[in-house]
Amino acid sequence: MEKDASAPDPSRQCNGFSGVLYGEFTDTLNDGVRYSVSLTESALTIQRISSSPDRTKRRWMSTGVARQRVEQCFRVALVQDPLVNLREAERWAHAIRDASVLQAPRRDGVTYTELRRPCRTMILVNPHSGRGQALQLFTGHIQAMLTEASVPYTLVITEHQNHARELVRNADLTQWDALVIMSGDGLLFEVINGLMEREDWQQAIQTPLGMLPGGSGNALAASIHHYSQSPPAWNEELLLSCGFMLCKGLVGPLDLVSVHLASSQRLFSFLSLAWGFVADVDIESEKYRHVGAIRFLMGTLVRLASLRVYQGRLAYLPAKEVPKPPNERVKATRPPFTSQQPSLCSSLPCHLVPRTSPKQSSVKNCVDTNLNQNSITNSSSVITNMRPETHGNNKTASPTDSLLPSLDQPVPENWTVVNEEDFVLVLAIYQSHLAEDLWTVPGAMADDGLIHLLYVTAGISRPALLRLFLAMERGSHLACGCPHLVYEKVRALRLEPVSQQGMITVDGEVVEYGPIQAQVHPRMARLICG
Template identity: 80%
Template sequence: EGAVYAEVRRPCRVMILVNPHSGRGQALQLFTGHVQGMLTEAAVPYTLVITEHQNHARELVRKADLSQCDALVIMSGDGLLFEVINGLMEREDWQEAIQTPLGILPGGSGNALAASVHHYSQSPPAWNEELLLSCGFMLCKGLVGSMDLVSIHLASRQRLFSFLSLAWGFVADVDIESEKYRHVGAIRFLMGTLVRLASLRVYQGRLAYLPVKEAPTLPIGSIKSNQPPSTPQHQSLCSSLPCRLIPNTSPNQNSRHNHNSTNSNHNTLTNSSNNAITTKRPETQSDGKTRAPEDSLLPGLDQPIPDSWTVVKEEDFVLVLAIYQSHLAEDLWTAPGAMADDGVIHLFYVTAGISRPALLRLFLAMEKGGHLACGCPHLVYEKVKALRLEPVSPQGMITVDGEMVEYGPVQAQIHPGLAKFICG
């Protein structure tokens, strides 16, 4: 009942990477219990790979024959996808490799991308198994959209690609300190937040950013912009093929919305890079080869901030968070307006002086995306294309997509729509 079958010419081949230790250590059981049957019913052939150690997925993806693979799906938290994306970007053929559609099945304790992707599909909020079913269903449907990536430079000249967040201060501390509570699942972030609130501290540093130039708002009834009308960017996973199976009912009883491909909220923002600095520094690898994509908005980390950037006056922070998806965790709707391919880094920072209760209020309001309406004078939100953060405090933590990276000066810029992801 409720299923429309279409002809199968060539089935899509999916590689599913599972981190058996993610979340409560049940990712594999969750896969066999909730997803396997769905994939079998939808006739999606897949290869299951169980990761054996950290960076296993990264090495595997770096060397894999991707011509045999129509999608790379990870069943874990955000950390494993971070490995996969960086593995793809380390390949000589990165430009092609990063076109491989990426899927996420929430199996970790930090499932921010899964929560975001579910949110973009206009479904009512879902958690745990319900979120997993929603993501499994999207995988069966096989619609593909574009996703921004952010290129991140560290002091050691290492360069990373990030799909979710860059955090310093309170959020980074909670990210890392709460890893020891991974066995409790997604609630680890609430526990970590409460623990960190007790030892709230201030972090000294300098922050600067390149703001997004908002298009001037035109009076109603005035001339239309010369941009083409926005069209949905969805493609099918095996784009040249008819879909295998498109059940027209969602397994998620609560989601009564239609899962069709004509959502209007996946439009690519085609802002050309405004304020691009003119001297381009090609990324050079150790072997002297030029490695694209170039970060045309970023000067060297040792170079001064360009004039077109905004330098934040305050130098005492409680947190700095750059996020480019809607959700920071399953129950933290941090960037309410964010879309996967909006071409924007949503930059939040909280300045020193905020009280513990006020900070807690912000995080509690974030569950429903209400933190910006709290009227908190310490919370600042900017849409940016690039940023630089120079910590002055000798100690602290910086995380990228929830993973700890080298502490020190860091800068980042957006690459609109660089990756492809399976969406609803």
């Protein structure tokens, strides 16, 4: 920005304007073109004031409009002293950054904190996520934004599955003010579970987490954008929105869900637990990853052509417990699962389906803000299984799942047991979106303390199921009156598959097939959001 030497005092009032800053500047390419620039807490307004009849006016930073990034360069020439000019430019830059934070939407009843300035950020990029363009999207859109916002960062390129998990599990987190993911949702799943595996997990999980969409589904990124009360956005526009929120640095609470598998393994989830149609589409569409987000539509059409029905039992603790007379409680038609009964696949280890290309070198590539490669000490091994809940001598006791009995015990009497053994899908989700274009729970929030349980029973026709997912793009599926769709707000749930074949996914990653249960832990983590 170069300011005209004859421009008025930046802090003055002009034409009734009384804002944060005001100034008149010249164009960097044409000193004869002048602009007035005014900055308030809600907008940055630039207006051409030359003698030309074209009096272009631009208004940025206002709410309720699609996010976009536009560069406008001005000259600052108050005096000949370059240091004075530099201080004037820095004053404007700091004011714009501060005003952008003040302007960010906030929800009533939510206490936000701000990232420290400068915010030392580790950004983990999976170059194979989505269509394999995550690194290019970062360098093409986000890198300049972070530089302009004075956000120092280190870019870490992941090279194999669980690379991010082992890295954050062993990292010195005192060096970082935030951990940011540039990938799909699977990489954040690794990061959260790596943090929860640490001896100091209580402090580690408080590290603010950010999300930059670089995958196929980008469910959390779409949810964060939705929570910011901004108009819907997709693709690069969604990436810019999340980039703006990272630069603003507002931090809010994030619920996590503790998930127990039949093999006594425990993991932590931020997005969803799925069985049946949704899980099948997610995993079977991996072969279409090269086409991007449309892979899910292709997977949906393929799975609809051979629609499956899954047998199992479902039980849940309603969010609002309403006492029911014993004769009104729906009873299961089969006895509860016990460890003495034949387990479907309980002997199988927990395994995660790789979301990257075949494993490469174990050497980690770490790229600084200038994209120069540095080395990081190699970790000793790749973690494939979550640890069970332990109480080691040096580790703080893991969070207690007070709502969950052991998987070999019946659920408590205040739970609802579904008398329905034929399902098309069961989906427990804790965010508003299941993908960029799937607005699954319009009323969900990142910190509402709820598991939003949806399930579809057998008997639904293929056209009706397709209409249900098409309506989900608009968030209208819950009001479509489908008799096979059930929606409940719950605090905990248990799923016991009876069908011999099937897949269960947690945050889009395949886990051990068999009995599974989960409980929400409100506001356990922290999320960079708008």
